[in-house]
Amino acid sequence: MSARIQRLPPQLVSQIAAGEVVERPASVVKELLENSLDAGATRITVEVEQGGVRLIRVRDNGAGIHPDDLALALSRHATSKIASFDDLHRVASLGFRGEALPSIASVARLALTSRVAGQETGWRVTGDGGDTIGEPLPAPHPVGTTVEARDLFFNVPARRKFLRGERTEFGHIEDNLVRLALSRFEVGFGLWHNQRAALDLEPAPSDADRTRRVAELLGREFGAASVFLDRADAGLRLWGWLGLPTVARAQPDQQYFFVNGRPVRDRTLAHAVRLAFQDVLPQGRHPPLALHLELEPTALDINVHPAKHEVRFREPALIHAFVRQGVTAALAATRSGGAPAPAIRPDQRPWPANGFIHGSGSGAQTRQPGLPLAVNERLAAYGQLHAASPTTGSGSAIPLDEVAEPPPLGYALAQLHGCYVLAENPAGLVVVDMHAAHERILYERLKAALAQGGVKTQALLVPVTVAVGPRERQWVEEHGALFAQAGLDMAALGPETVAVRHIPALLAGLDIAGLVRDLLADLAAHEASDRSERAVLNVLAGLACHGAVRANRPLNLLEMNALLRDMERTDRGGQCNHGRPTWAQLTLAELDRLFRRGR
Secondary structure, three states, rough: OOOOOOOOOOOHHHHHHHHHHOOOOHHHHHHHHHHHHHHHEEEEEEEEHHOOOOEEEEEOOOOOOHOOOHHHHHHOOOOOOOOOHHHHHOOOOOOOOOOOHHHHHHEEEEEEEEEEOOOOOEEEEEEEEOOOOOOEEOOOOOOOOEEEEOOOOOOHHHHOOOOOOOHHHHHHHHHHHHHOOOOOOEEEEEEEEOOOEEEEEOOOHHHHHHHHHHHHHHOHHHOOEEEEEEEEEEEEEEEEEEEHHOOOEEEOEEEEEEEEOOOEEEHHHHHHHHHHHHHHHOOOOOEEEEEEEEHHHEEEEEEOOOOOOOOEEEOOOHHHHHHHHHHHHHHOOOOOHOOOOHHHHHHHHHOOOOOOOOOOOOOOOOOOOOOOOOOHHHHHHHHOOOOOEEOOOOEEOOOHHHHHOOOOOHHHHHHEEEEEOEEEEEEEEEEEEEEHHHHHHHHHHHHHHHHOOOEEEEEEEEEEEEOHHHHHHHHHHHHHHHHHHOEEEEEEEEOOOOEEEEHHHHHOOHHHHHHHHHHHHHHHHHHHOOOOOOHHHHHHHHHHHHHHHOOOOOHHHHHHHHHHHHHOOOOOEOOOOOOOOOOEEEEEHHHHHOOOOOO
């Protein structure tokens, strides 16, 4: 026989409700921080002991709570933030459920002290985990509120068993504070653990102050390798900081998303960012970021999770497209040195996409088979399209400070070990990975050609035959249309042979057999068999990688300078297709420190 229905005791009801809000010490800190921010605080200090189990104390300088409302603040379903059902659709505060303080009071020894402006003293009310709330008593306190929660889960010992170690629990608390510090720059935050300061953040009202705070919270490397994004359109605004591929991480543990100032975890936003980064990051790497999305409150529902970690967008496809396009545009703008990208016709390229010239002198007449321009013709094109190289007619260098407007990546000095180009710019020394740089340039040109109606192809007078394995041959048979979109016309001739009849014009003159063999091996190994836009881009990326200039290829100064200028006008020119940097800057100050000059 089943048990009879009975009304639960109020204390048990409170403890069940607490399970929705108070999962661990970090949950308490999150709710109290949000209350402080909703009260208009400009300074909040959090003190915890033993990972928050022994003590959590949150102080703020907000508006405070009227003494007549102190006891009511510890009652369930009492709030000052909404008054009607319609208010749920236009919530501007971080919290509104009216469950946090009573839920905390049901599983901890709680003391609430507050003072409002105009009162001579503060007032204090306490609870000990039971149903009874003490009468408010006078207590010295500045304008604002202090909440103390001691001995968390003292009356629910089973729940304590599920808590992790002190360091882990404190880490969750710190992460909550970091999230709010990245959303409320006008507020100063302090965090103490076991009487030791962990964070001390002053208010950050200016753009420079905000950038410094972000660097302090996400690390110096992020601060040095991130870009700021600010884009608005159709009632939406996306702004914040994106970490470049050089600071990508193995986990998405430093991805912070905010919707109307509220920290959220949202798959729509995360997926949009992942797609935007797919051209500059290898699989399994995640960019750190702090991105804010602003939109009309009626365009989303924030009451879909007890702790309000998640939101639901009315038009998720619109949000996804807006975020993806915004992040993609911001990454595309990170050209090497931030130089503008003038339009260049294919016949005006100062150096060919399919290879480099051999020889060292500007008057050399050597010609690499298959290249469209001789050296002297390239010199003429280079002179028309780029600033003159800083040398006299005899080849001696002109001081860089005498050049009217030196380009961001400067001018080439030499080639190192057949892999790196060394250049001088006003800041100091630039080191370029020529293969990585050429790979990005090729890839962006192939993508641009695809977007403008298709990759221009060149017919081979004699088809090139390539020996392949069974898996590679199967790839050619199954995905011929995919390769055709990328400018490759291939067909299987036999069990172990593939014939190539057309290739992308940008790759004319290369070792076609080796390029196709390497490309098919890579694609088959990764089993990227979908026919989506991503699959076509994977083929283009493979062509760019295997078509880019290899190490130990000698370059003359003309070719090196042409490479630098192309990098400056190429979208995402700072990273290769695998997310590696294409160049690095050594400043004069760094060189002086290296050689101890001035000491």
